[in-house]
Amino acid sequence: MKIEKPETRALIREDKDIRKVERRLFLKQSLSLGALTLLTGCDVTDIGAVQSITAAMSKWNDKVQAAIFSQSRLAPEYTEADITKPFPFNAYYRRDRVPYVDGATYRLELSGLIQDTRPWTLDQLHALPQRSQITRHVCVEGWSAIGKWGGVVFGDFLRRVGADIRARYVGFKCADNYYSSIDMATALHPQTIIALTYADQTLPPEYGFPMKLRIPTKLGFKNPKHIMAMFVTNDYPGGYWEDKGYNWFSGS
Amino acid sequence: MTTTDMSETKPPPAKFKPVHPRLVRYWHWINAFAILLMVGSGWRIYNASPIFKGFRFPNDWTIGAWLGGALQIHFAAMWLFVINGLVYLIYGVVSGHFRRAFLPLDPREFLRDFALALRGKLPHHIGSYNAVQRLFYIGVILAIVGVFVSGLAVWKPVQFQTLAALMGGYEGARIVHFLMMSAIVAFVLVHLTLVALVPKTLWPMLWGRARGEDEEGGQS
Numbered sequence: 007m008k009i010e011k012p013e014t015r016a017l018i019r020e021d022k023d024i025r026k027v028e029r030r031l032f033l034k035q036s037l038s039l040g041a042l043t044l045l046t047g048c049d050v051t052d053i054g055a056v057q058s059i060t061a062a063m064s065k066w067n068d069k070v071q072a073a074i075f076s077q078s079r080l081a082p083e084y085t086e087a088d089i090t091k092p093f094p095f096n097a098y099y100r101r102d103r104v105p106y107v108d109g110a111t112y113r114l115e116l117s118g119l120i121q122d123t124r125p126w127t128l129d130q131l132h133a134l135p136q137r138s139q140i141t142r143h144v145c146v147e148g149w150s151a152i153g154k155w156g157g158v159v160f161g162d163f164l165r166r167v168g169a170d171i172r173a174r175y176v177g178f179k180c181a182d183n184y185y186s187s188i189d190m191a192t193a194l195h196p197q198t199i200i201a202l203t204y205a206d207q208t209l210p211p212e213y214g215f216p217m218k219l220r221i222p223t224k225l226g227f228k229n230p231k232h233i234m235a236m237f238v239t240n241d242y243p244g245g246y247w248e249d250k251g252y253n254w255f256s257g258s
Numbered sequence: 259m260t261t262t263d264m265s266e267t268k269p270p271p272a273k274f275k276p277v278h279p280r281l282v283r284y285w286h287w288i289n290a291f292a293i294l295l296m297v298g299s300g301w302r303i304y305n306a307s308p309i310f311k312g313f314r315f316p317n318d319w320t321i322g323a324w325l326g327g328a329l330q331i332h333f334a335a336m337w338l339f340v341i342n343g344l345v346y347l348i349y350g351v352v353s354g355h356f357r358r359a360f361l362p363l364d365p366r367e368f369l370r371d372f373a374l375a376l377r378g379k380l381p382h383h384i385g386s387y388n389a390v391q392r393l394f395y396i397g398v399i400l401a402i403v404g405v406f407v408s409g410l411a412v413w414k415p416v417q418f419q420t421l422a423a424l425m426g427g428y429e430g431a432r433i434v435h436f437l438m439m440s441a442i443v444a445f446v447l448v449h450l451t452l453v454a455l456v457p458k459t460l461w462p463m464l465w466g467r468a469r470g471e472d473e474e475g476g477q478s
Contacts, residue, residue: 060327063334074417081416082427142428144415147306147325150428223416251326253333258416 064253071255077195081222081258084140089205090151093143095212096226097182098246104211105181105232112216118177118237121168128216131202134158134166138206139197141222143229144258146247155201155220161194169238177243178219181232186245188221188228189255190238197222200233225256276466277385282355285346286463292342293442295321295335300439302328309436336409343402360392368393382456384468398445405438 095101113125138156145151164171171194177187192198201220202209209215214231221229227247237243248254278286298321305314306325322328350356367389374380375390382388387395411422411431425431453460462468 057330060330060334063337064330067333071414074414076417079417079419082419142415144428145307146329148303148309148432149307247326251324251330253329258414 061251064251067253068255071253071257072189072191075189075191075223075255075257077191081141081197084142084152086140086154088152089140089154093153093204093213094149094151096145097231098184099182101212103182106211107181107216107232107234109216114217114233115235116167116237117235118239119170119173120238123167128202131158131200131217134163136202137199138203139199139220139222141197141220143222143226145226146252146256154205155199155218156203156206157199157201157217157220159196160198160200160219161196163200164193164238173238174240175238175243177237177239178230178233179235179237180230181234184230184232184246185243186228186230186248187243187254188219188224192221192223192257195221195223223257225258227252228256277462277468278466279355280466281349282346283463283466285342285349288338288342289346292335292339293446295331296339297439297443298322299328299332299335303332304436309432333413340406343406347399347403359387360396363392363396364389382459384459384462394445394448398442401438401441401445405435405442408432408435408438411435 097104109128112128114127114131115125116123135158136156137159138154140152140154142150142152161171164176169176171190173190175187176190176193177185179185198219198221201214201218202216204210204213209218214233217233218231219229219233228245245252245254248256276283298319301315302317302320302322303325305317305320308314320328322331371380371389375388380388380390407421408425408431410418411425412428412435415422415428415431422428422431425434458468
């Protein structure tokens, strides 16, 4: 998704302190609250009440979407001719802020409810069975684009490393300080892949080098790029946009 | 004499028959509120990525303050809109309300009434709909069904992919959703204009009966 507010753009790249993100979130919400107060003449407690209702409804919608979601229902796949060219670049920052990750020294870190937490090199990931698929990426903003991603079926990878697949969440930490998390059912969906390629080429930096999680059953912002670490947990991990108010499940 | 006493007391009130049944009135106002929220937040969501390049709704006309806020309101109000709509549809079919209020649909009668309406000579009888009203109300109910069905396809284009495919896939469903919204908004504008022109129609939708009518006066 594009940048909604300039203050999110200012996020410092090397900033690992989540509390800073929360501070910005607080600032942002108070700004939009202030704007709403001016517009409507309501006082802030009314707005707070409205926000708590819509936030509770968003949690309810997470449950509804989990119930609607089927692990055997596949996203439509398309042909090479359907691919959107050029595939849009999208992040919460501009293209010139795309993080640089050195593929030679890259190690995917694993933690949480996983038996074998040894880190993975890119070569090791490429040595696993690969599959590719042409699917539609639907952005939370409404636009969509079709692209071809290739890589490792995520469910196979999770089972290979001995992840507890009865756990509730898989969380991701990214080189651009983005973070997100998904439900285990979606993680085990056969079309959910660790994407290492785009259009049969090594995943370019703007599309998430060295790896992106490609989930055709979720909105675009639930497809984290530049993944550096992943973990399996039963504690709700949230996400960069989710913590600002986007619906967490965001299935499609 | 007791007989004179009897004649001076009021007769028992005639059985009150409201212009709009209570359930229809509640439905109407909940629906109006839900449509306001859905359209206001929907316009903000539209603005995040306009279908028609160069066309955006003024942000001051939208609800939600930003995309995330608008999405939260849209998907919360959706439940109010859909549940309220389902109650109305079931009630309308089962009680015979639809049949009584909106049928028959006679094209010649519609053309006659429409011509009268354009010349400003179409009389409005409280408690019964002319052919133009009947067609417009059926039309807006179909548009509400359409906005719901296309909305489902936009919301879950993978889970409801068969539905989305009927509309040409996700992008097609987005356009259908926009057109259905446009039809509903056009209806609301005409509807509000007519209420402004014939304000006496507002009373029955608020209180069930026409203005000035007391407990004795049932509708004929």
